Amino acid sequence: MDDQVQARIGGIVGSNDVVLFMKGTPIFPQCGFSSTAIQILERLGVEFETVDVLRDPEVRAGVKIFSDWPTVPQLYVKGEFVGGSDIMMEMFQSGELEELMTDKAVARAA
Amino acid sequence: MGARADEIERRLVAALAPASLTVIDDSDDHSGHAGHSGEGESHFTVRIVSDAFAGQSRVARSRAVYAALGDLIAPDRVHALVIEAHAPGEA
Numbered sequence: 552m553d554d555q556v557q558a559r560i561g562g563i564v565g566s567n568d569v570v571l572f573m574k575g576t577p578i579f580p581q582c583g584f585s586s587t588a589i590q591i592l593e594r595l596g597v598e599f600e601t602v603d604v605l606r607d608p609e610v611r612a613g614v615k616i617f618s619d620w621p622t623v624p625q626l627y628v629k630g631e632f633v634g635g636s637d638i639m640m641e642m643f644q645s646g647e648l649e650e651l652m653t654d655k656a657v658a659r660a661a
Numbered sequence: 662m663g664a665r666a667d668e669i670e671r672r673l674v675a676a677l678a679p680a681s682l683t684v685i686d687d688s689d690d691h692s693g694h695a696g697h698s699g700e701g702e703s704h705f706t707v708r709i710v711s712d713a714f715a716g717q718s719r720v721a722r723s724r725a726v727y728a729a730l731g732d733l734i735a736p737d738r739v740h741a742l743v744i745e746a747h748a749p750g751e752a
Binding site: 582584619620621622632633634635637638641642 | 719720723724727734741742743744745
């Protein structure tokens with residue numbers, strides 16, 4: 552079962568340029584940190600996919616193992632783990648996150 | 662400072678020999694929302710400066726902090742942690 556969950560997470564991360572595992576949805580985030588992460592992605596104007604871990608206990612537990620990171624939200628860009636909301640905020644403020652999105656040729660939202 | 666904040670501080674000092682360390686209990690800002698234990702201490706900010714972080718990425722620094730805290734990082738203990746980790750001489 553665990554392997555299946557890991558494979559499922561790998562599939563989600565691998566098939567979307569920008570993925571945020573979060574609590575709640577972009578419109579109704581269920582946690583301040585997830586809300587912060589969404590606001591940053593919206594400000595960057597990139598296309599992104601979200602996964603609501605509150606609706607999927609297996610993914611909620613599995614994503615912590617997947618990236619060896621004990622908390623949610625978690626941001627992945629082009630298959631690579633970037634960090635949680637405080638790392639996102641630091642990188643957003645310094646311009647590094649914008650740079651990362653540009654370097655990785657991430658699609659911008661229409 | 663509360664018992665849990667003291668424990669966070671003790672573990673970080675033991676693992677990372679910080680040059681400076683501040684542990685802030687943010688729990689009051691989160692009372693009433695899902696994940697708040699209702700017992701007080703659950704949300705924290707850690708500001709830590711340590712030689713151990715020199716040359717490390719942000720992700721590696723945070724992982725070192727999480728590793729030092731070990732089983733304290735659990736939904737019913739430390740629910741959320743903001744980490745500001747720097748090496749000496751950084752902003």
